[in-house]
Amino acid sequence: xxxxxxxxxxxxxxxxxxxxxxxxxxxxxxxxxxxxxxxxxxxxxxxxxxxxxxxxxxxxxxxxxxxxxxxxxxxxxxxxxxxxxxxxxxxxxxxxxxxxxxxxxxxxxxxxxxxxxxxxxxxxxxxxxxxxxxxxxxxxxxxxxxxxxxxxxxxxxxxxxxxxxxxxxxxxxxxxxxxxxxxxxxxxxxxxxxxxxxxxxxxxxxxxxxxxxxxxxxxxxxxxxxxxxxxxxxxxxxxxxxxxxxxxxxxxxxxxxxxxxxxxx
Numbered sequence: 001x002x003x004x005x006x007x008x009x010x011x012x013x014x015x016x017x018x019x020x021x022x023x024x025x026x027x028x029x030x031x032x033x034x035x036x037x038x039x040x041x042x043x044x045x046x047x048x049x050x051x052x053x054x055x056x057x058x059x060x061x062x063x064x065x066x067x068x069x070x071x072x073x074x075x076x077x078x079x080x081x082x083x084x085x086x087x088x089x090x091x092x093x094x095x096x097x098x099x100x101x102x103x104x105x106x107x108x109x110x111x112x113x114x115x116x117x118x119x120x121x122x123x124x125x126x127x128x129x130x131x132x133x134x135x136x137x138x139x140x141x142x143x144x145x146x147x148x149x150x151x152x153x154x155x156x157x158x159x160x161x162x163x164x165x166x167x168x169x170x171x172x173x174x175x176x177x178x179x180x181x182x183x184x185x186x187x188x189x190x191x192x193x194x195x196x197x198x199x200x201x202x203x204x205x206x207x208x209x210x211x212x213x214x215x216x217x218x219x220x221x222x223x224x225x226x227x228x229x230x231x232x233x234x235x236x237x238x239x240x241x242x243x244x245x246x247x248x249x250x251x252x253x254x255x256x257x258x259x260x261x262x263x264x265x
Contacts, residue, residue, distance in 0.1 A: 109143030109160030198254025
């Protein structure tokens with residue numbers, strides 16, 4: 001059964017994941033694949049599933065590309081999915097059964113779904129990434145805000161609501177995120193994000209105080225390893241929590257620098 005939904009996937013050399021990703025959204029009437037200059041077989045794989053293939057130069061993150069292409073989709077309801085994500089068959093069934101009902105509710109701007117992260121094929125039980133996470137998967141493009149900002153440019157417009165799909169008893173109705181398959185890829189990708197994170201957060205109105213920045217390494221580590229139970233993931237949880245502390249501290253320092261340049265404070 002095909003639904004009046006456009007799906008959008010932005011990829012770069014992720015052919016090892018792409019087939020399962022695209023196959024899992026085959027219930028969408030339109031599938032758009034945007035390639036950022038892959039040298040593997042991503043485009044050949046995408047041709048088997050996609051209604052449209054677009055080539056773009058590599059960008060800081062998928063959000064930059066999506067905020068541009070969203071205006072060209074055939075349908076108002078759009079699925080945003082990464083090439084290393086797979087819509088579980090149970091979640092797909094949930095969406096198919098709910099779509100007509102939600103499409104008729106003019107106040108619904110987005111659907112939030114259960115989101116499970118994996119690191120090197122291992123289910124993450126904790127950290128800021130693992131555990132019981134949620135993600136906007138299906139959104140109405142006229143009721144949702146899309147900004148070319150890494151991680152922080154998405155939200156439902158004022159006056160509209162979010163419909164949340166809850167975990168079923170077996171916790172199978174999830175969006176699988178086969179997030180990172182190596183430490184090297186993880187570090188390289190997040191170093192790319194860091195080039196723009198502080199500026200993006202500054203542009204959304206976030207500000208940083210010196211005291212908060214000074215405490216950031218410990219507070220970020222505590223958030224991931226203790227509050228978000230990263231300890232449940234052993235050495236991987238420890239590594240990810242230490243990296244989260246480094247990542248957040250780098251953003252904090254970047255914000256202080258930008259504030260000094262822009263605001264003189």
